[in-house]
Amino acid sequence: MTTSTMIERIDGQQQELAIDCQALTYSWVVGTDPVLTDVDLQLTKGDRCLLLGANGAGKSTLLRILAGKKLTQTRCCKILGQDVFMKPPGGVVYLGTEWSTNPVVRSDIVVSHFLDSVGGYRHKERRDRLLHILDVDLDWRMHQISDGERRRVQLCMGLMTEWDVLLLDEVTVDLDVLVRADLIEFLVSESELRGATIVYATHIFDGLQTFPTKICHMQLGGTPRGMVAWPPAGNPSDKLDLFSLALGWLREDKVLRKQKEESKGRVRGPKTDTKDRVTFYQKYDYAH
Incomplete structure (x- = not known):
């Protein structure tokens, strides 16, 4: 049985997928390089997924697509069995920074x-x-x-x-430590008691060691590792460091991104050519 039937086998049991996103590819403009490529995200009811990745990896774009805020050409994203754009389901809450x-x-x-x-x-x-x-x-x-x-x-x-699926995009960045900790405790209780599903994109890992049940690593617009169970089988979370794991992945992302950009003749950071600097100060003459 495949995920196309929206069923996942866990411990010999069948569970309906709350989120079923398969091979999602998305470009801002048709015909241009995609910002998402073959993204896969499958979560069952009650899952708490931590969405990790560098700035620009596509996390916000993915969440907005799942929230039905962006039209995709292929119907490859479903929540609670319904197409997120053509027939958006009820019970989905998206909270982003633009608010x-x-x-x-x-x-x-x-x-x-x-x-x-x-x-x-x-x-x-x-x-x-x-x-x-x-x-x-x-x-x-x-x-x-x-x-x-x-x-x-x-x-x-x-x-x-009472929501069934919650999509969070960096909305805890402004919260103090106490409020954030109490909120995380509330979200865990919602998933455990009501079977609600949560996808949470963040760069702040304090207090999240035991929060996720799954981790999705977004790398250059893709999901090369698929869904990673947390903690991994046979490794309790107190033996692992979520921050160190994320840091290692982000360092890997930076190397790969640098290689990709250099292959296209693009380089970040300081430039040895001072032409831009001279041109800038000639255009904006602060002496007058």
Whole structure:
């Protein structure tokens, strides 16, 4: 039985795949080099997947495709058995960094009114639980609070309904250590008690040692390692270091990226030719 039937065999049992993404290739413009190539991501209900990779590896693009925010030419991405763009399923929540740049969330509006405007009053029990976890004051005014506090409001807003699949893209970067730890504990309980599936892209590994059940390494727009179980069979997580694993992969990514760019005549870092510098200062003469 193959994943095309959306069934995965685990310990002799059959489980329906919550996320089934196979051989996904995607380009910003048709005919140009793809930013994603043959990406595979299969997760069962209750999985917590850590999405690792260097900046520009394609993590955000993949998450936005899974969230149904980008049209792909092939129907190779399904969530809960439905095409993510043509027939997006309910129960999917995507939380990304672009939310904080929306002028609406920086306007003069009280947090309690803001949450009610997206249905908070219908989910009072979960909303109140998240208000405690995220340490949110309902009397805050959105235009007066910090980026970290605004991020807490976003998380409360996005998580207060019961979701089946959660897609997180670097949304904990603004949180302090305590709030982030309490949030991670909440997410683990959601996956264990309700069977919710989580894909979490982050570069911050503090407190994540026991969070993932699977790891997906994105490398230059692909997933060469496939799905890596965490901890690996026969190796308890306390014997392994998630940070060291990620660091090793990222160093490997940098070498491969450098080789790829050099083959196309591109080089990062300082240049020995000073022409650009001279041209710059001739164009912008600061003496006058």
